[in-house]
Amino acid sequence: MNVLIVYWHPEPNSFNGAMFHRAIESFETAGHEVKTSDLHEMNFNPVSGRHNFSDVNDAEFFKQQLEEMHASETGTFSSEIEAEIQKLEWSDLVIFQFPLWWFGMPAMLKGWVDRVFAMGRVYGGGRFYENGVFKGKKAMLSVTMGGPQDLYVKDGWNGDLDAILRPIHRGVFEFTGFSVLEPQKVFGPARMSQEERSDELERYGQRLAAIFDESPIDVGHY
Amino acid sequence: MNVLIVYWHPEPNSFNGAMFHRAIESFETAGHEVKTSDLHEMNFNPVSGRHNFSDVNDAEFFKQQLEEMHASETGTFSSEIEAEIQKLEWSDLVIFQFPLWWFGMPAMLKGWVDRVFAMGRVYGGGRFYENGVFKGKKAMLSVTMGGPQDLYVKDGWNGDLDAILRPIHRGVFEFTGFSVLEPQKVFGPARMSQEERSDELERYGQRLAAIFDESPIDVGHY
Structure with a gap:
């Protein structure tokens, strides 16, 4: 199978970095193909703008989704964005490896999603949720929390971690058709x-050695 | 009162831009003081790293929270970060103005938070939630959604918008002591x-003309 791991941590020798490298090793040992987006190493720019594109649809008013539709029709994403989209299209499984910061993805990873x-390539034209572009693919969060597990329970200080992760599970993964696997969680x-x-x-x-046998989770109803 | 508005949209003539400017006008007309962080205009860098600081605590291993503690003790945040922290400290009310992207803040705004x-200045040492540094201050999201309101209800396609916003309300605002005001929501x-x-x-x-009379909301239990 084809696995894409998207990873960000500002310290390459961090535990997140070790999780990233362990995942690569595990998949390669099992005979899978692995591609990576090591966003710190790539010095990826997380800010959206006209630099996402090599052509202009509307020079007067920048509406990103309309520029994306134009780029999808004309093949004019910037080479940087085109390469990342192709990795998504190539993958059977996508993993996001990151530290949970402020109950969400760090800006670098969020900007990679942004x-x-x-639109046009990854969703749109009625292709979302159950008809999403990436239907049949799987996605998983591998996330570290600074605090201990007992903060992340229903009616605990932070609340249920699954509720905290749901905007990513539902709004990013399921929205584009991915089935969501149980997140890998490491506390402290x-x-x-x-x-x-x-x-x-x-x-x-x-x-990870047996992850393609896993069934998707229910990401929760809110 | 002192109001800080933190705003990002990649198109200055967007509806988000109009909301931002209307807010400034409304507060100034009412006799309040307004400071802004127009992140697009500032070309703010949302990526965390050693450039957050003008000094180094540990040159071998970058752990952001430890560097933040050191910078808090020695007054060595970069001038860019110091200026933003001082705006937070100065404010009685903080507003985030942004388009909801992928069920969350766009990378630029998330990176401003990151x-x-x-740690040290804004939280830490037992100062969080009810003992948060910003206890007594208020915070509010002013957010636009691309889709219609009926997608954002419990058991709707996206789920309850309040659940989607809760990681920001609870994990950013309440964690640092802010009381949360009802978000301003504009759909489509x-x-x-x-x-x-x-x-x-x-x-x-x-x-906004009467916002200082409003009571905080319950951000929900999960």
Whole structure:
């Protein structure tokens, strides 16, 4: 199978970086093909604008979705965006590897979504949710939390982590047709011993070795 | 009162831009002080890294929160970040004006939060939620949705908009002590007539004229 891992952390030697590399290793060992978008390494620009495109639809008023429709029709996404869209199209499974910041994706990863999930190519024209462009593909979040698990429960300080992740599960993945796999969650890796971190990596690697057997989750009703 | 409006849209002539300018006008007419962070105009960099700081705590391993603690103790945030933190500290009310993209803040605005809400100055040391640094201040989202309102209801296609906004309400605002005011929501401004858009702006301006009389909302339990 074809796996795309999109990853951001500002410190390459972070636990997130270790999760990213463990995933690559696990998939390659199992005989899958892996492509990556290591956004820190790529120095990806997360800000949307006319630089998303190599052509102009409306020079007077910038409405991103209309420019995206034009670029989809004329093949005029910037080479940077075109390359990322092609990785999505190529993949059977997409993983986002990131630290949860302020109950969401860090800006770099959010901006990758903002720019790459383009109307015309990735959704639009009635193609969303159950008729989404990426129907048949799977997607998964692999996320680290700074705080302990007991903060992330219903009526806990932060609330249920699944509710916090639902805007990504529903609004990004399911909206574009992906089936969502159970997120991989690691709480407080900075406070773990080296052995505990190794155990987490091992647990992740073992899960990934059989991940194509997993069934999608229900992302919740709100 | 002191009002900070943080705004991003890639098109200055957008409806979001009109909401931003109407808010400034309404507050100034009412005799309040207004500061702004027009992130597109500022060409703000939303990516976190060592450029957040003018000094280094740990040159070997970049952990943002530890660098933020160091910068808080030594007064060594970059001038760009220091200026934004001071605006937050100065404000009685903070408004985020933005289009909802992929069920969340666009990368530019998310990155403003990622970089400016710094441990040590804005939270930390037991100062969060009910003991948050910004206790006594108010915060509000003013947000536009591309789709119609009937998509954003419980068990609708997207689900309840309040659940979608909760990660910002709870994870950003309440976490740092802000009381949350009812969000200002505009659905599908691109499909409105000029008169309907004017009515929305008028409705917003009238609300803001009396906003300091409003009571905080319950951001929901999940």
